[in-house]
Amino acid sequence: MTTTRSTRTTKAAPAAKAAKAAAAKKPGTTAKSGPTAKKAATTTKARPTPKPRAAAKAKPASAAVPVLSAEEVGKALALSKGSTSIELKLSIPAAGHRATIKSLKLDPVEAQPRQVFFFDTPNLDLFKAGVVVRARRIQGGRADTVVKLRPVEPDKIDPELRRSASFKIELDLMPGGFVCSASFKGVSTGKEVLDMVAGETPLSSLFSKGQRAYYAAHAPASIPLDSLTTLGPIFLLKSKHLPKDFDRGVTVELWLYPDGSRILEISTKGMPEEVFQAAGEFKAYLARCGIALSGAQEPKTRSALEYFKDHLGE
Numbered sequence: 001m002t003t004t005r006s007t008r009t010t011k012a013a014p015a016a017k018a019a020k021a022a023a024a025k026k027p028g029t030t031a032k033s034g035p036t037a038k039k040a041a042t043t044t045k046a047r048p049t050p051k052p053r054a055a056a057k058a059k060p061a062s063a064a065v066p067v068l069s070a071e072e073v074g075k076a077l078a079l080s081k082g083s084t085s086i087e088l089k090l091s092i093p094a095a096g097h098r099a100t101i102k103s104l105k106l107d108p109v110e111a112q113p114r115q116v117f118f119f120d121t122p123n124l125d126l127f128k129a130g131v132v133v134r135a136r137r138i139q140g141g142r143a144d145t146v147v148k149l150r151p152v153e154p155d156k157i158d159p160e161l162r163r164s165a166s167f168k169i170e171l172d173l174m175p176g177g178f179v180c181s182a183s184f185k186g187v188s189t190g191k192e193v194l195d196m197v198a199g200e201t202p203l204s205s206l207f208s209k210g211q212r213a214y215y216a217a218h219a220p221a222s223i224p225l226d227s228l229t230t231l232g233p234i235f236l237l238k239s240k241h242l243p244k245d246f247d248r249g250v251t252v253e254l255w256l257y258p259d260g261s262r263i264l265e266i267s268t269k270g271m272p273e274e275v276f277q278a279a280g281e282f283k284a285y286l287a288r289c290g291i292a293l294s295g296a297q298e299p300k301t302r303s304a305l306e307y308f309k310d311h312l313g314e
Contacts, residue, residue, distance in 0.1 A: 066176020066293075076173065079180045080272040082154025083171040084162075088282045090174060092264040093295040097254075100264060103289040104241060106252060111237035113139050117193065118305055119203060119228035122312055126228065127305055131219045133228060134301075135193045135206055143188040145206050147215045150181035157182055166210065171272070173279065175293045184214045197233075202226045231308035234258075246285040248278070255300055257307055263298050266291070 068076065080086055092100045101108070115137040120126040126133065132148040154169050161167045161184070171180045186208045195201050204212055204225045215225050234255055241250045248268045255263040266286070270278035286293065 068176065068178075072178075076171065076178045077275065079154060079178070080171045080275045082157075083169045083180060083272050085168065085269055086171045086173065086272055086275050086278065087267055087269050088173050088279055089265055089267040089297075090286065090291070090293065091295065091298045091300075092266065092291070094262060094264075096291075096295070097262060097264045100266070100289075100291055101252070103291065104243075104250070104252065104266070106239055106241055108237070108239070111239040111252075111254070114236050114238055115233045116236060116304070117197060117233045118231040118301070118308065120231055120305060120309075121223060121227075122229055122309065124305055124309055126219060126223055127302070129220050129223075131215070132301055133203075133215070133225070135188065135196070137190040137193050137233075141190045143190045143193045145186040145188050145211065146183050147207065147211045148181050148183040149218055151179050152182045154180060154182075161214075164210070166208075171275070173275070174297050176297070184211050186211050197230055203228055229312070231305060231312075234304050234308075243285065245288060246281070248281065250285075253300070255304065257304075258311070263300055263303060265300060 117135045117137075119133040119135070130149055130151065132146070132150070134148070135143060135145045137143045152169065157169060161182075162169070164184075166185045167183070168185070169180065169182045171178060186206070188206050192201070192206060196203055196206055207215070207225070212225060219225070234257060236253055236255045238254075239252045241252060243250060246268075248270065251267045251269075253263075253265045253267075255265075257263075268278070268282050283293065
C-alpha cells in the first residue's frame, strides 16, 4: 500500500506542475486538481483586471468657454458707452467650418468675394504701434480703405472726428475678450487699388486728406505712409444672413489663405446701449445652431498680418 501511494504521488507531481505552469501563463486563474477544486476555481475565478484608463488629456485653456471677470465686464461696458456701435464676433475652429455653414443655412452662391491688402513694415511695426492700414477690393469694381487705431479710449477721441460720417468707434466683443477701435474709412475703386499695388501710384493716393492726417497724427513719425510694404492679398467670401429665429443680421466671413488654411468668423452688430441684450441673444442663437463658444479665437487682421510677414518675398 505504501508503494502504491508513493506511485500515485509521483504521478500526480507532473500534473500539478503542469497546472501550476498553466496558471502562471494566465493571470487571475488558479491550478485545478480534481473535480471539487475545478468547481471552486470556476466559482471564484477572478475577472481579468481591467486595463487602467488613460488619464484624460487636459484641454487647452481655449477649449473652455472663456469668461470675463467682473472688472473686465465693467471696462467693456464703459467702452461701449463711448462707442458708436458694438460687434459680437466668434471664430470657428477649422474642423467645424462645414457643419457651421450648414447649421446656419447659408447659401454659398450668395457670398460676396473680396480681396484685402494690408500695409505695414516687414516687421509689423505699425501694427505693434496700434495702427492698421488696409484696402479692400469689392465685387463690381468698388473698393474701400481704412486707417484704424486699436485699442482706443473713446473719451480721448477728437470730438470733431466723431462728427464725421466716415469715422466710427466700435467695440468688438468675442469670447473672453474685447477691444475698442476707431476707424477712418474712405472710398476708392478696384482699379485704383490694383494700380497702387502694381507700383503705378503711391499708397497715399488711395486715402483721403482726412485719412492721411489721421495716419500722420497717430502712426510713428519714422514710418511714412508711402514707405509701407504691401502684405497680401488675401481672398475672402462674405455673406450676410437674416435668420428667421434671430432678430439681428448675421455676417459670415471665410478668409482663405494662400496655403489653404482658413478662418471662419460669425458676427452680428448692435447699439452700445444694448450690449448685454445683444450678447445674450447672439449666444442663444448660436446655441440653437449647435455652435459652441469654446473654440480658440483667431483675430482676422492679426492672423493675416503675421501670415504675410512670414511669407514676404514668396
